[in-house]
Amino acid sequence: MKLKERYKTKGTRKVIRFIIFYLFFTILLIITSTFSRYTTIQEGQPKAYIANWNVKINNEDITNKTTLSNVITLVPDSMKETTTDNKIAPGKYGHFDLIINPTGTEVAVEYTISLDVTNLPQGIVLTNYEIIEDSIFQSFTDTNIVGEINLSNKEQALSENDKKTIRVYWEWKEDSTYIPTEDDSYDISVMINIRQKL
Amino acid sequence: MKTKVKFLILAFIIISSIFFINSTTSRYLSEVNSKTDVDVAMPQIEIEVSNVSKELMFPGDTKEVEFYIKNYDNININEVLMTYYITLDITDSTIPLNYKIYDITQNNQIELPQTAQGFGPITLNYGMQEDRHYKIVFSWDESDNSATYAGKQFKFNIEVNAIQQI
Numbered sequence: 001m002k003l004k005e006r007y008k009t010k011g012t013r014k015v016i017r018f019i020i021f022y023l024f025f026t027i028l029l030i031i032t033s034t035f036s037r038y039t040t041i042q043e044g045q046p047k048a049y050i051a052n053w054n055v056k057i058n059n060e061d062i063t064n065k066t067t068l069s070n071v072i073t074l075v076p077d078s079m080k081e082t083t084t085d086n087k088i089a090p091g092k093y094g095h096f097d098l099i100i101n102p103t104g105t106e107v108a109v110e111y112t113i114s115l116d117v118t119n120l121p122q123g124i125v126l127t128n129y130e131i132i133e134d135s136i137f138q139s140f141t142d143t144n145i146v147g148e149i150n151l152s153n154k155e156q157a158l159s160e161n162d163k164k165t166i167r168v169y170w171e172w173k174e175d176s177t178y179i180p181t182e183d184d185s186y187d188i189s190v191m192i193n194i195r196q197k198l
Numbered sequence: 199m200k201t202k203v204k205f206l207i208l209a210f211i212i213i214s215s216i217f218f219i220n221s222t223t224s225r226y227l228s229e230v231n232s233k234t235d236v237d238v239a240m241p242q243i244e245i246e247v248s249n250v251s252k253e254l255m256f257p258g259d260t261k262e263v264e265f266y267i268k269n270y271d272n273i274n275i276n277e278v279l280m281t282y283y284i285t286l287d288i289t290d291s292t293i294p295l296n297y298k299i300y301d302i303t304q305n306n307q308i309e310l311p312q313t314a315q316g317f318g319p320i321t322l323n324y325g326m327q328e329d330r331h332y333k334i335v336f337s338w339d340e341s342d343n344s345a346t347y348a349g350k351q352f353k354f355n356i357e358v359n360a361i362q363q364i
Contacts, residue, residue: 012200019207026214053226062230071232082363084277084325087239091364107226121238174364180240182274189233196225 052157054104055194058097062194072096072188074170090123090178093171100194101163102149108197109158113145113166116189121180124172132165148197239277243322244268245356255295255352258340262333264302265356267320270327279324282360283316284332289353294342303331316359 055062058071076083076092083089102109117126129145130137149162249264267284269276284299299317301308310317310332320330334356 015204015207022211051226053228055228057230062228065228065230068230068232070234072234074234074236082279082324083239087237087277089239089278089362091362120236180238182240184238186236186238187233188236189231191229191231193227193229195227198225 051106052104056101058099090172091174095167095169098166102158103160104157106157108151109149110195110197112193114191115143119187121178127171128169130167241278242274242276244271257338257343260337262335264333267330269322276324279363280322280360281319281363282322282358283318285316285357287355293350293352295336297334297336300333302333
């Protein structure tokens with residue numbers, strides 16, 4: 001079969017036209033970026049401006065880190081003294097703060113905080129969280145907190161005023177039947193993902 | 199052949215599109231993890247029995263058993279404020295012994311009240327070592343002197359039922 005006959009059908013012609021258009025468009029894009037140039041020659045130092053990325057969690061710079069130490073402290077708020085200092089027991093409640101400070105960052109920011117409470121004694125629950133600067137108070141539906149920090153002025157970087165304090169409230173229910181043993185070992189962990197908002 | 203050509207075309211479009219798309223979705227990203235140990239307050243109660251005599255008992259006799267309740271052992275000290283009651287688990291209740299428990303910690307003798315939950319309530323403190331000294335006084339009513347009691351052994355366990363104070 002000759003080449004001309006092979007590609008005779010309408011469907012095939014449509015495909016060929018599309019490919020030609022796509023290739024033309026692609027080549028045009030490449031050409032314009034490689035061949036366009038000033039007709040006058042000027043002296044100077046061309047600069048590439050890169051937006052700053054600078055984030056701290058509880059005053060610790062996370063830019064080049066993957067782990068933080070002791071971001072969370074599960075210490076009771078209760079004034080009633082019924083346990084040794086800084087230890088928790090059924091009936092106790094409290095909170096801890098996660099402070100996201102993007103001072104100096106020159107892009108809007110999104111954050112996701114994921115809390116892992118699977119290795120806590122039975123009866124401990126996260127009840128609510130509060131984003132203090134935004135006057136947001138929410139109950140937990142799952143163990144994730146999502147939010148964003150926007151640039152109020154595109155000409156200026158984020159500042160101290162743009163930081164967010166996320167306060168997480170916890171409670172160890174009084175009626176929980178917990179029988180402790182010496183070998184018990186508990187912890188709480190958090191993953192904080194902060195990314196540029198597109 | 200037609201299918202092969204279409205596949206090649208599609209692959210080319212996808213690969214070249216990725217080239218353009220990739221440059222628009224890259225963005226700043228920081229991700230950190232943190233893990234913190236949680237300190238749970240641990241209760242600690244020890245019972246130490248002393249002065250157990252194996253002398254025979256007869257109708258009309260009394261016998262005393264002393265024991266201590268401590269809120270510490272060699273390593274740990276109680277970390278939770280608790281309330282406890284003392285009960286005796288008697289293995290053979292056919293032997294007609296009555297008993298009372300006295301707190302003799304302060305060199306005097308204070309009878310503990312008996313409630314449905316046991317003898318008490320008594321507070322077990324936390325954070326610092328504490329010993330409480332008790333005495334059980336068993337008494338056998340003289341008039342209850344059946345010969346069927348002869349040769350029997352009287353065994354019991356001291357139990358402490360502690361509940362956290364909230």
